[in-house]
Amino acid sequence: MLTLTSDFGSPYPAAMKGVVLRRTDARLVDIAHDLPRQDVRAAAFWCRETLPYFPPAVHLVVVDPGVGTDRDAVVVRVGGHAIVAPDNGVALPAARRIAAEADIAVECFRYEYADPASSTFHGRDVFAPAAAAVHEVGVDAVESLDAIAPLESVAPDDAAGAVVDCRFPEAEVTAGAASGEVLVVDDFGNAITNVPGSFLDGREGGTLSVNGTEAAVVRAFADVDAGERLVTVGSHGFVECDVNRGRGADAFGLAPGDEVRLTEA
Amino acid sequence: MLTLTSDFGSPYPAAMKGVVLRRTDARLVDIAHDLPRQDVRAAAFWCRETLPYFPPAVHLVVVDPGVGTDRDAVVVRVGGHAIVAPDNGVALPAARRIAAEADIAVECFRYEYADPASSTFHGRDVFAPAAAAVHEVGVDAVESLDAIAPLESVAPDDAAGAVVDCRFPEAEVTAGAASGEVLVVDDFGNAITNVPGSFLDGREGGTLSVNGTEAAVVRAFADVDAGERLVTVGSHGFVECDVNRGRGADAFGLAPGDEVRLTEA
Amino acid sequence: MLTLTSDFGSPYPAAMKGVVLRRTDARLVDIAHDLPRQDVRAAAFWCRETLPYFPPAVHLVVVDPGVGTDRDAVVVRVGGHAIVAPDNGVALPAARRIAAEADIAVECFRYEYADPASSTFHGRDVFAPAAAAVHEVGVDAVESLDAIAPLESVAPDDAAGAVVDCRFPEAEVTAGAASGEVLVVDDFGNAITNVPGSFLDGREGGTLSVNGTEAAVVRAFADVDAGERLVTVGSHGFVECDVNRGRGADAFGLAPGDEVRLTEA
Numbered sequence: 001m002l003t004l005t006s007d008f009g010s011p012y013p014a015a016m017k018g019v020v021l022r023r024t025d026a027r028l029v030d031i032a033h034d035l036p037r038q039d040v041r042a043a044a045f046w047c048r049e050t051l052p053y054f055p056p057a058v059h060l061v062v063v064d065p066g067v068g069t070d071r072d073a074v075v076v077r078v079g080g081h082a083i084v085a086p087d088n089g090v091a092l093p094a095a096r097r098i099a100a101e102a103d104i105a106v107e108c109f110r111y112e113y114a115d116p117a118s119s120t121f122h123g124r125d126v127f128a129p130a131a132a133a134v135h136e137v138g139v140d141a142v143e144s145l146d147a148i149a150p151l152e153s154v155a156p157d158d159a160a161g162a163v164v165d166c167r168f169p170e171a172e173v174t175a176g177a178a179s180g181e182v183l184v185v186d187d188f189g190n191a192i193t194n195v196p197g198s199f200l201d202g203r204e205g206g207t208l209s210v211n212g213t214e215a216a217v218v219r220a221f222a223d224v225d226a227g228e229r230l231v232t233v234g235s236h237g238f239v240e241c242d243v244n245r246g247r248g249a250d251a252f253g254l255a256p257g258d259e260v261r262l263t264e265a
Numbered sequence: 266m267l268t269l270t271s272d273f274g275s276p277y278p279a280a281m282k283g284v285v286l287r288r289t290d291a292r293l294v295d296i297a298h299d300l301p302r303q304d305v306r307a308a309a310f311w312c313r314e315t316l317p318y319f320p321p322a323v324h325l326v327v328v329d330p331g332v333g334t335d336r337d338a339v340v341v342r343v344g345g346h347a348i349v350a351p352d353n354g355v356a357l358p359a360a361r362r363i364a365a366e367a368d369i370a371v372e373c374f375r376y377e378y379a380d381p382a383s384s385t386f387h388g389r390d391v392f393a394p395a396a397a398a399v400h401e402v403g404v405d406a407v408e409s410l411d412a413i414a415p416l417e418s419v420a421p422d423d424a425a426g427a428v429v430d431c432r433f434p435e436a437e438v439t440a441g442a443a444s445g446e447v448l449v450v451d452d453f454g455n456a457i458t459n460v461p462g463s464f465l466d467g468r469e470g471g472t473l474s475v476n477g478t479e480a481a482v483v484r485a486f487a488d489v490d491a492g493e494r495l496v497t498v499g500s501h502g503f504v505e506c507d508v509n510r511g512r513g514a515d516a517f518g519l520a521p522g523d524e525v526r527l528t529e530a
Numbered sequence: 531m532l533t534l535t536s537d538f539g540s541p542y543p544a545a546m547k548g549v550v551l552r553r554t555d556a557r558l559v560d561i562a563h564d565l566p567r568q569d570v571r572a573a574a575f576w577c578r579e580t581l582p583y584f585p586p587a588v589h590l591v592v593v594d595p596g597v598g599t600d601r602d603a604v605v606v607r608v609g610g611h612a613i614v615a616p617d618n619g620v621a622l623p624a625a626r627r628i629a630a631e632a633d634i635a636v637e638c639f640r641y642e643y644a645d646p647a648s649s650t651f652h653g654r655d656v657f658a659p660a661a662a663a664v665h666e667v668g669v670d671a672v673e674s675l676d677a678i679a680p681l682e683s684v685a686p687d688d689a690a691g692a693v694v695d696c697r698f699p700e701a702e703v704t705a706g707a708a709s710g711e712v713l714v715v716d717d718f719g720n721a722i723t724n725v726p727g728s729f730l731d732g733r734e735g736g737t738l739s740v741n742g743t744e745a746a747v748v749r750a751f752a753d754v755d756a757g758e759r760l761v762t763v764g765s766h767g768f769v770e771c772d773v774n775r776g777r778g779a780d781a782f783g784l785a786p787g788d789e790v791r792l793t794e795a
Contacts, residue, residue: 001286003279009717011562011576014533015765018583021531021559028559029286029293032276037718038775046276053283053389065775068750119749121765124583187274188302219384220333235280235386245303245330266551268544294551294558297541311541318548318654452539453567484649485598500545500651510568510595 001057002135005031005047006123007038008062015121016060016128023132026058038065040088042184042256044166047083047094049236052101056080058139060123060131061090068119073126074163075109075134075142075151078102082139084131086122089166108163109142109151171195178262182254183238189247190240191254195262197233207265210241210252214265221245231262266322267400270296270312271388272303273327280386281325281393288397291323303330305353307449307521309431312348312359314501317366321345323404325388325396326355333384338391339428340374340399340407340416343367347404349396351387354431373428374407374416436460443527447519448503454512455505456519460527462498472530475506475517479530486510496527531587532665535561535577536653537568538592545651546590546658553662556588568595570618572714572786574696577613577624579766582631586610588669590653590661591620598649603656604693605639605664605672605681608632612669614661616652619696638693639672639681701725708792712784713768719777720770721784725792727763737795740771740782744795751775761792 002020006013013033020028031050036042043063051059056079064071064086072087078098083091087110095106116125137145145151154163171180171194180195200208203217208231215229224230226245229252234240239262242248249255267285271278278298285293296315301307308328316324321344329336329351337352343363348356352375360371381390402410410416419428436445436459445460468482473496480494489495491510494517499505504527507513514520532550536543543563550558561580566572573593581589586609594601594616602617608628613621617640625636646655667675675681684693701710701724710725730738733747738761745759754760756775759782764770769792772778779785 005276010564011535011580012717012765014559014561014580015583017559018580018585022583022585029279029282031279034275050276050279050283053280053287055283055287066750066752069752118763118765120751120762120770124765187277220331221385222331222334232385233383235277235383235389240385270541294544294547296544299540315541315544315548318545318552320548320552452542485596486650487596487599497650498648500542500648500654505650 001029001055002026002131003029003031003051003054003057003059004033005035005043005059005061006033006063007035007043008033008123012121012123015124016062019124019128020060020132023129024135026132026135029054029057031059035063036184036256038063039256040065040090041166041168044090044093045168045184047090048097051081051083051094052098054081056139058131058135059083059094060127061085062123062127063090064088064122067122072110072163073113073122073130075111075130076163077107077109077139077142079104080139082134082142084127084134086127087164089164092163092165093168108154110154110163111145111151168194173199176264178239180260182249182256182258182260184256185249185254188242189249190234190242191249191252191260192234192236193239193241193260195239195260197237197239199239199262200231200233209263209265211259211261213252215241215252266294266320267291267396268294268296268316268319268322268324269298270300270308270324270326271298271328272300272308273298273388277386277388280389281327284389284393285325285397288394289400291397291400294319294322296324300328301449301521303328304521305330305355306431306433309355309358310433310449312355313362316346316348316359317363319346321404323396323400324348324359325392326350327388327392328355329353329387332387337375337428338378338395340376340395341428342372342374342404342407344369345404347399347407349392349399351392352429354429357428357430358433373419375419375428376410376416433459438464441529443504445525447514447521447523447525449521450514450519453507454514455499455507456514456517456525457499457501458504458506458525460504460525462502462504464504464527465496465498474528474530476524476526478517480506480517531559531585532556532661533559533561533581533584533587533589534563535565535573535589535591536563536593537565537573538563538653542651542653545654546592549654549658550590550662553659554665556662556665559584559587561589565593566714566786568593569786570595570620571696571698574620574623575698575714577620578627581611581613581624582628584611586669588661588665589613589624590657591615592653592657593620594618594652597652602640602693603643603660605641605660606693607637607639607669607672609634610669612664612672614657614664616657617694619694622693622695623698638684640684640693641675641681698724703729706794708769710790712779712786712788712790714786715779715784718772719779720764720772721779721782721790722764722766723769723771723790725769725790727767727769729769729792730761730763739793739795741789741791743782745771745782
């Protein structure tokens with residue numbers, strides 16, 4: 001199985017699929033190709049929220065604002081999963097999530113690649129062939145891939161040779177308030193913060209202030225009328241600022257990166 | 266085979282796919298994930314217009330404005346097809362279409378589910394595991410699924426214990442006029458009404474008034490100039506109000522639910 | 531393997547997939563379904579830039595402004611590939627590219643089809659069944675498909691019985707200037723011209739004027755600051771007018787079909 005994630009829109013992902021399918025008959029599964037453009041943090045977030053649900057697979061992830069520069073390429077292996085991506089941090093949060101759930105280690109392999117056909121589409125010319133090669137040789141045998149390029153094992157926490165990481169900021173939570181930020185706005189317009197869902201424990205049925213705007217704390221969208229603001233624990237385990245049948249980000253005036261302060265109303 | 270339909274946009278459907286693929290190696294086919302948000306009637310329409318074209322399959326359909334409330338979950342079985350969906354009517358029109366084409370019966374199974382991980386993403390936590398389980402046990406053996414939850418067979422027309430249904434309004438058609446409404450506006454901007462296509466029999470080459478706006482009655486879009494309004498029988502068998510290379514809904518000022526009166530011009 | 535390309539948006543492609551999957555268990559791969567509406571030249575361009583990357587396959591391509599008129603249907607065979615499409619030229623550029631890379635010939639088969647169920651959705655009622663039939667009989671045996679319809683082999687260059695072709699205009703290039711046009715604007719907003727990338731040979735690090743607007747000639751997007759204009763060789767081998775992390779078409783004021791004149795600044 002080989003999953004594909006990018007910010008390429010359409011139809012560039014198809015070229016990647018063709019390249020992959022010339023080299024392997026892996027089952028292909030699209031994760032998303034409309035991730036926010038060149039936004040490594042958002043892509044890392046969505047990979048963390050989707051890839052761990054999959055059975056062991058090779059995951060091709062290309063959100064790559066540094067395409068054509070001298071940034072490296074990495075294979076991040078965790079259990080039976082291998083994430084093939086640019087060395088910009090996009091792979092690490094998903095890998096750490098998988099590692100934590102199975103209590104296993106994350107291994108990073110940085111590799112060089114021959115000068116590709118294009119300097120603007122490494123998804124097609126660098127990462128797709130690499131992902132196909134990993135799928136063909138098997139995730140357990142990534143080390144044997146010197147046919148592609150010299151692979152170097154790099155500890156993710158090795159300061160000297162470390163691969164690039166992406167860490168989400170942590171919210172500050174006290175008994176009565178939480179300060180965090182919006183990590184992403186999803187397709188529904190829900191503003192997903194980094195405040196742990198546990199902050200809402202015992203508050204269901206009450207009201208919270210979000211940067212001064214009051215909203216009901218509920219379990220289900222339909223617990224408030226259509227068009228009404230609400231605060232709930234989203235499917236990622238974080239506090240979300242939403243609107244039933246509407247766009248929470250608009251109603252609360254929130255965008256990715258914005259500060260969010262939740263206080264008792 | 267397992268098809269997926271939702272209003273989730275991207276990348277939430279990927280989490281559903283991961284959940285399914287951990288439990289079964291069914292071939293996955295996306296129907297659509299950009300259906301109008303929380304619009305059960307539109308989803309029911311599009312399921313009716315797509316699912317019957319498939320060979321026997323499990324169909325996971327999640328357009329679910331009541332997510333997290335106490336609405337039930339259903340498996341609707343018709344021939345070798347099983348539609349796994351919230352109990353909000355979204356599955357019934359497609360099932361009735363399949364039943365009518367093969368002259369077979371529709372069976373509904375309502376089931377309870379354990380409290381899921383999230384109250385906002387039952388697609389991932391309730392319906393995807395259920396669809397995978399139905400695929401694994403086989404559509405013919407849905408009754409044996411008490412491992413998941415107690416299944417209760419409910420006749421769709423049993424007023425007492427009936428599952429929720431969704432019925433499209435019927436147009437009123439006389440010899441010289443038809444009164445109906447817009448069921449959906451498709452991606453091309455075509456305003457698809459509930460007026461049967463047979464209303465246009467013998468009118469090709471003529472003109473009709475749509476709420477007072479005249480339009481040619483034609484067989485093909487290209488029968489009028491680019492930008493010109495037209496009325497034709499769409500691929501669903503209903504009268505559509507379209508524009509060649511344009512958006513009929515805009516040109517006629519029509520939105521889903523709007524009344525449409527077709528009269529001789 | 532059977533790929534699908536259209537301008538149908540969603541969810542009409544699903545009906546085509548159902549029709550195909552009732553007739554064959556071919557692996558399905560989506561190329562794109564959001565191509566510019568009714569734009570045969572753009573579709574021909576994107577088919578040329580994606581289909582040749584695939585292993586031998588049947589390619590169902592339906593961008594079809596003449597749907598319901600008397601335009602013909604074609605199967606274009608090149609090596610192990612067969613493109614099933616309306617006879618409007620959409621298939622030829624991809625076929626020629628595949629032929630050129632493998633030094634093989636392009637063969638065209640025009641066929642008639644029985645009057646289909648709808649006059650507006652030949653993707654579902656004409657081309658999907660034809661593509662499935664080609665897949666089932668095998669690309670090498672297209673001639674045997676008189677079960678579907680009488681097939682007629684037509685040389686693409688035979689003026690008398692020629693199938694419809696689509697040829698991209700060629701740019702005029704001199705030592706110091708190039709005059710061409712924008713072929714397409716991609717999802718990133720990059721304005722892709724027909725000026726061969728070789729025009730930028732030796733100019734990297736310099737500046738060019740695009741219709742009077744200056745821009746750096748670079749190798750990678752990130753070679754200029756975010757928001758800055760640039761000119762580079764795109765992944766298709768043509769000169770692109772782009773903006774790092776922005777939309778080049780907007781910044782340069784370019785749309786498909788616009789004239790582009792590149793001169794030394």
